[in-house]
Amino acid sequence: GAVVSQHPSRVICKSGTSVKIECRSLDFQATTMFWYRQFPKKSLMLMATSNEGSKATYEQGVEKDKFLINHASLTLSTLTVTSAHPEDSSFYICSARGTHRETQYFGPGTRLLVL
Amino acid sequence: AQKVTQAQTEISVVEKEDVTLDCVYETRDTTYYLFWYKQPPSGELVFLIRRNSFDEQNEISGRYSWNFQKSTSSFNFTITASQVVDSAVYFCALSGNRDDKIIFGKGTRLHILP
Numbered sequence: 001g002a003v004v005s006q007h008p009s010r011v012i013c014k015s016g017t018s019v020k021i022e023c024r025s026l027d028f029q030a031t032t033m034f035w036y037r038q039f040p041k042k043s044l045m046l047m048a049t050s051n052e053g054s055k056a057t058y059e060q061g062v063e064k065d066k067f068l069i070n071h072a073s074l075t076l077s078t079l080t081v082t083s084a085h086p087e088d089s090s091f092y093i094c095s096a097r098g099t100h101r102e103t104q105y106f107g108p109g110t111r112l113l114v115l
Numbered sequence: 116a117q118k119v120t121q122a123q124t125e126i127s128v129v130e131k132e133d134v135t136l137d138c139v140y141e142t143r144d145t146t147y148y149l150f151w152y153k154q155p156p157s158g159e160l161v162f163l164i165r166r167n168s169f170d171e172q173n174e175i176s177g178r179y180s181w182n183f184q185k186s187t188s189s190f191n192f193t194i195t196a197s198q199v200v201d202s203a204v205y206f207c208a209l210s211g212n213r214d215d216k217i218i219f220g221k222g223t224r225l226h227i228l229p
Contacts, residue, residue, distance in 0.1 A: 034216070043206065043221045044160075091158055097215065103148075104217060108159040 002028045004096045006107035013084055014115055021079045021110045023094030029074035030096035034104060035067075038091040050077050084114040117142045119209050119220035127226040128197055135193045136223045138207030144168075146212040149190045151181065154204045154222070163205075166190065194225075202227045 003026040013019050023033055032051050036044040048064075050056040050071035058064045066088075068080040077096075081088050091111050095104040118141040128134045140149065151163040164174060166183055174181045178195045194201055207220040 032215070041224075044219045046216055046218075049216065093158075093160065095217070103150075103162075103165050104215075106152075106160040106162070108157075111158070 002026075002096075002098070002105040004030075004094065004105045004107040006092075006094055006110050008110060009108065010111045010113075012113045012115065015085055016083055019081045019084055019112060019114075021081075021092055021094075021112075023077045023079070023096065023107050025075045025096040025098075025105070028096075028098045028105075030077070030098060031074065032097045033071055033077035034095045034097075035069060035077075035079050036093045036095070038093060038109075040091075044093060047079075081112065084112070086114045088112065089114045117144075117147075117209055117211055117218045119207050119218055121205075121207055121220035121223050123223045124221070125224040125226070127228060129228050130199055131196050133193060133195050134197050134225065134227075135191055136205050136207070136225070138190045138192065138220060140188050140190065140207070140209045142209060142211055144211040148210045149183065150206075150208040150210070150217065151190075151192050152206045152208060152219075154206060156203070160206075161203075163192075197227045199227045199229055201225060 005024045007022045035047045038044045047062045048056045048058045050069050052071050056069035071077040093109040095106045097104045120139045147168045149166045153161040180193045182191045204222045204224050206222045208217045210217045
């Protein structure tokens with residue numbers, strides 16, 4: 001199956017700093033990428049949908065100025081958590097879908113811990 | 116609105132027992148897709164199955180089987196002869212035809228006891 005990678009897999013940062021998480025489709029072109037957030041022992045909640053070359057569409061309640069999403073190429077989307085706070089600590093998972101609207105492929109996730 | 120309900124929060128069974136994880140969904144779309152994912156402690160989602168709403172045939176893959184009942188809006192997952200390695204959180208999920216967003220249920224934490 002298709003491969004999606006995320007980098008870093010784990011990050012610890014100080015409160016107030018910004019953190020960038022990368023999501024890459026390694027063997028296919030991803031016209032659409034999705035970003036999810038998962039709190040401990042909770043379900044995955046969709047944060048935003050990004051289409052290559054256009055602005056991301058954020059789900060209700062997600063601050064777009066706090067969670068900056070860039071999908072500049074068909075193989076890379078980035079999520080930047082700006083001015084991170086401890087409550088932003090979570091597991092962030094991306095998924096990618098190819099040009100033929102087939103199923104989404106999920107990345108391995110990034111654990112963010114904000115101290 | 117789309118919704119996925121996994122009523123079983125946590126299940127524990129002894130190894131080699133069969134176990135069924137329930138999933139009930141709600142959607143107004145006529146075409147939709149149902150999924151099951153496994154999430155082991157590492158956190159990575161493992162894709163198990165994707166089912167189109169027009170395909171109501173049950174599916175079997177090794178020890179795994181799925182029962183799709185459109186009449187009751189259910190898509191249940193059964194593990195036969197469970198093994199300790201099956202211990203994980205299992206998510207049922209739904210995506211509609213229009214925007215392809217995947218909506219996840221709250222998950223069922225499955226413990227297989229040796």
